[in-house]
Amino acid sequence: MVDWLARLAAQDRLLTIVGIATALLFAIALLFALLTIALRLRSLRLATVRTRLEQTWEPLVLGALTGDVSPEAVRNAVAPRDSLFFVAYVLRFVNRFVGEERNTMRQLTRPYLPLVAAQLKSRSAESRAHAVQTLVLVGMEEYDREVLSALDDPSLTVAMVAARTLASKEQTRFAPEILGRIHRFEHWNPLYLASLFSGMGSDVVPALRQIYQDPSSDRRVRRVVADALHDLDDIESAATAHTIALAEEDVELLAASMRLLARVGGPADSGVARRALGHDSALVRLRAADALGELGGPQDLLRLRAAIDDPEPWVSLAAARALSRLGGRDILESLCQEETPRGSLAREILSAGAGPA
Amino acid sequence: MIESFAWGFLHAFNWLVLGYFALLNVTYLVTTLAAFRVIRRYTQRLKTVQAHQLLAASGSPPITIVGAAFNEQATVVDAVRSLLNLEYPSYAIYIVNDGSKDDTLGVMQRAYEMEPVDLFPTGTIPTGRVRGVYRSRTHPSLYVIDKENGGAADARNTGFNYARTPLVCVIDADSLLERDSLLRIARPFLEDRDTVAAGGIIRVINGCTVESGFVTDIRLPKNLLARFQVLEYLRAFLSSRVGWDSLEANFLVSGAFGVFRRDVLIEANGYDRTTIGEDMELTLRIQRTQQDRGARHRVAFIPDPVCWTEVPETLSQLGRQRDRWHRGLLQVFERHRDMVGNPRYGPLGMVAMPYLFFLELYGPVIEVLGYIAFAITVIAGAATLPYVLAFTALAFGFGMALSIAAIALEELIFRRYARSTDLAQLFLLGIVEAFGYRQLNSWWRIRGTISYFRGINTWGTMERRGFRGGTR
Numbered sequence: 001m002v003d004w005l006a007r008l009a010a011q012d013r014l015l016t017i018v019g020i021a022t023a024l025l026f027a028i029a030l031l032f033a034l035l036t037i038a039l040r041l042r043s044l045r046l047a048t049v050r051t052r053l054e055q056t057w058e059p060l061v062l063g064a065l066t067g068d069v070s071p072e073a074v075r076n077a078v079a080p081r082d083s084l085f086f087v088a089y090v091l092r093f094v095n096r097f098v099g100e101e102r103n104t105m106r107q108l109t110r111p112y113l114p115l116v117a118a119q120l121k122s123r124s125a126e127s128r129a130h131a132v133q134t135l136v137l138v139g140m141e142e143y144d145r146e147v148l149s150a151l152d153d154p155s156l157t158v159a160m161v162a163a164r165t166l167a168s169k170e171q172t173r174f175a176p177e178i179l180g181r182i183h184r185f186e187h188w189n190p191l192y193l194a195s196l197f198s199g200m201g202s203d204v205v206p207a208l209r210q211i212y213q214d215p216s217s218d219r220r221v222r223r224v225v226a227d228a229l230h231d232l233d234d235i236e237s238a239a240t241a242h243t244i245a246l247a248e249e250d251v252e253l254l255a256a257s258m259r260l261l262a263r264v265g266g267p268a269d270s271g272v273a274r275r276a277l278g279h280d281s282a283l284v285r286l287r288a289a290d291a292l293g294e295l296g297g298p299q300d301l302l303r304l305r306a307a308i309d310d311p312e313p314w315v316s317l318a319a320a321r322a323l324s325r326l327g328g329r330d331i332l333e334s335l336c337q338e339e340t341p342r343g344s345l346a347r348e349i350l351s352a353g354a355g356p357a
Numbered sequence: 358m359i360e361s362f363a364w365g366f367l368h369a370f371n372w373l374v375l376g377y378f379a380l381l382n383v384t385y386l387v388t389t390l391a392a393f394r395v396i397r398r399y400t401q402r403l404k405t406v407q408a409h410q411l412l413a414a415s416g417s418p419p420i421t422i423v424g425a426a427f428n429e430q431a432t433v434v435d436a437v438r439s440l441l442n443l444e445y446p447s448y449a450i451y452i453v454n455d456g457s458k459d460d461t462l463g464v465m466q467r468a469y470e471m472e473p474v475d476l477f478p479t480g481t482i483p484t485g486r487v488r489g490v491y492r493s494r495t496h497p498s499l500y501v502i503d504k505e506n507g508g509a510a511d512a513r514n515t516g517f518n519y520a521r522t523p524l525v526c527v528i529d530a531d532s533l534l535e536r537d538s539l540l541r542i543a544r545p546f547l548e549d550r551d552t553v554a555a556g557g558i559i560r561v562i563n564g565c566t567v568e569s570g571f572v573t574d575i576r577l578p579k580n581l582l583a584r585f586q587v588l589e590y591l592r593a594f595l596s597s598r599v600g601w602d603s604l605e606a607n608f609l610v611s612g613a614f615g616v617f618r619r620d621v622l623i624e625a626n627g628y629d630r631t632t633i634g635e636d637m638e639l640t641l642r643i644q645r646t647q648q649d650r651g652a653r654h655r656v657a658f659i660p661d662p663v664c665w666t667e668v669p670e671t672l673s674q675l676g677r678q679r680d681r682w683h684r685g686l687l688q689v690f691e692r693h694r695d696m697v698g699n700p701r702y703g704p705l706g707m708v709a710m711p712y713l714f715f716l717e718l719y720g721p722v723i724e725v726l727g728y729i730a731f732a733i734t735v736i737a738g739a740a741t742l743p744y745v746l747a748f749t750a751l752a753f754g755f756g757m758a759l760s761i762a763a764i765a766l767e768e769l770i771f772r773r774y775a776r777s778t779d780l781a782q783l784f785l786l787g788i789v790e791a792f793g794y795r796q797l798n799s800w801w802r803i804r805g806t807i808s809y810f811r812g813i814n815t816w817g818t819m820e821r822r823g824f825r826g827g828t829r
Contacts, residue, residue: 033764035768186550
């Protein structure tokens with residue numbers, strides 16, 4: 001058979017090529033099949049081993065939490081090859097505890113943290129990110145330097161994971177470092193980024209205010225910061241928001257400032273909102289209508305009635321909501337009879353917000 | 358003279374088919390290998406950035422789920438029940454009843470106590486007339502928009518007009534999302550402000566057990582055609598979409614499960630109501646619009662958010678579906694042919710569009726003519742037995758390698774088919790599908806080409822069995 005094939009191949013180059021390609025493909029298929037089987041066997045074995053380890057560790061860890069088992073006894077049950085899995089096991093539960101219990105959980109992982117820290121030097125960005133996350137969640141202050149350096153990691157994934165895990169009320173000591181690198185996270189969704197900063201709590205407000213009022217800061221960053229200050233209800237930012245709203249040309253920053261004013265401003269800021277209601281940008285008009293609903297008074301009812309006819313439906317919606325807040329139900333009721341989108345809008349608002357927020 | 362010309366032509370054509378075949382399969386192989394690299398990294402990344410961490414974040418953008426329903430009385434209540442139990446901080450559900458002739462609206466009204474409400478549309482996409490909007494008394498985030506029949510694209514566009522959230526998730530009303538699908542698919546929108554759309558994976562629900570609107574036991578279907586489609590879907594999503602995504606050349610966010618930025622959808626005027634390949638058409642149109650106005654944008658594919666869908670189990674239904682898909686592809690190229698080989702559109706224009714145009718669009722014609730030419734060559738005695746065997750083995754080897762690679766990708770990260778017997782059957786399917794199933798597919802796609810040139814533009818219908826009743 002082999003001789004026959006060899007003779008054929010020698011006679012015909014095309015057949016040789018096709019034969020080799022076919023053999024190669026069969027080899028690839030076989031390789032993938034073996035890989036699949038190996039992966040399946042490995043995952044089955046891992047699942048068995050890990051279930052057994054977890055069954056062994058669970059009573060010991062619970063005992064350590066109640067003080068019935070010493071930390072040494074727990075450590076004795078963790079073989080060196082299982083130490084990283086033990087850290088991952090503890091990591092799963094560490095956020096469910098607070099105070100002393102949480103500290104006990106963290107202490108249990110302490111002997112293994114150098115191994116985790118060593119992964120910060122890994123070539124794989126994902127491994128570095130995983131190490132950073134672990135060190136922040138179960139690590140002690142002794143790893144602050146390593147964790148902070150991750151904010152400057154060449155991989156944005158690592159920096160992102162570091163910022164995300166560091167940005168919490170429990171770890172406000174990291175806030176200045178995160179805010180100092182805010183430009184690195186510009187590509188994130190602005191609202192998500194804002195919620196990340198506001199999640200750090202009121203301790204970060206002074207730093208946020210400084211960025212917000214600094215004209216040399218990037219406008220996109222200032223916009224995110226305005227949203228964070230909005231989430232934090234920072235009344236003292238109203239004056240800055242007022243100033244920015246009067247002079248700013250960047251539409252997004254202007255709109256974010258109007259939004260902030262609507263939350264923390266007062267009647268003295270209503271003039272800014274009135275002015276912005278005539279802005280070219282629909283986004284700014286929308287925020288202005290919303291702000292006017294919070295800061296304005298009866299003198300704004302007709303202005304808002306006119307805004308209901310804005311060509312941009314979102315502005316109409318914001319104006320109708322603002323009218324309702326300022327007590328302009330009569331105006332809305334007069335629109336209710338219309339079988340037009342405007343009539344539908346008035347009916348929606350009057351029926352106590354049938355629409356989604 | 359004529360005979361010599363005919364033989365020359367046949368010879369040349371055989372070479373053309375061989376070239377097509379080699380190029381097509383090498384493309385598949387390249388995207389599959391790229392997918393391996395991506396999925397391996399993605400697995401590692403999942404350990405670090407878990408979707409549930411995002412749940413805790415107050416900045417998760419609210420989502421409106423828009424499901425178009427036409428004659429879905431058998432499945433819509435269960436499908437909605439599953440949607441109501443998704444894990445996501447803030448979302449609304451809009452079921453758009455597209456003038457169903459059955460009792461879709463009635464079953465929704467009874468099951469969820471829907472009452473008429475006024476809702477102001479904030480979008481301006483032209484659509485069919487809306488007859489009424491209903492809101493559930495028991496689930497205030499659930500709405501039904503009842504409209505005159507206008508097709509799936511028109512129904513979805515109606516939902517977009519009423520949506521008030523930054524993100525809109527498009528699903529088929531007869532599909533089931535996994536509980537954490539929204540969390541997972543929202544991720545690219547959080548991590549990259551330029552993301553305009555993202556697609557998730559579609560899996561075959563036939564054969565699985567469904568309880569309370571969620572898939573609780575995953576098995577291969579009993580029906581052979583549905584089994585082949587399991588393998589096809591694994592190849593299409595894990596090998597192909599992941600691979601194209603790694604090349605930044607995503608050309609399709611499926612209408613069965615995809616998330617879009619609402620402002621981008623409205624700006625693009627929603628789905629094109631005149632094409633039946635509306636999901637690919639929209640994906641391409643969004644990208645070219647963004648590119649033409651110089652806006653940075655990204656269309657992502659995320660392999661772990663899962664949408665379960667029922668696939669056809671009869672030859673006639675499957676044939677109609679594939680016929681429709683291919684007509685849709687032809688229609689897409691009516692509108693976007695100028696993107697083919699256009700460097701303005703980056704890898705999408707330079708790699709993905711030529712692949713679709715030369716290999717997918719006219720591939721079936723070349724393939725079937727290739728079978729005929731090959732048969733003539735053999736019958737006329739111009740090809741010896743070793744040739745016949747070698748080329749058959751080559752075709753078979755490519756198909757098998759690609760299918761088994763897709764199974765390996767599945768095993769690398771998801772391992773949904775936990776039973777070893779299911780895994781063994783998947784291997785077997787990878788081996789046997791080259792004999793018959795592949796040729797049938799080519800024939801259906803040729804039929805789609807013929808229908809297209811005959812001006813047929815209908816969807817056809819698919820009978821649904823419903824999710825109730827355990828194992829399907």
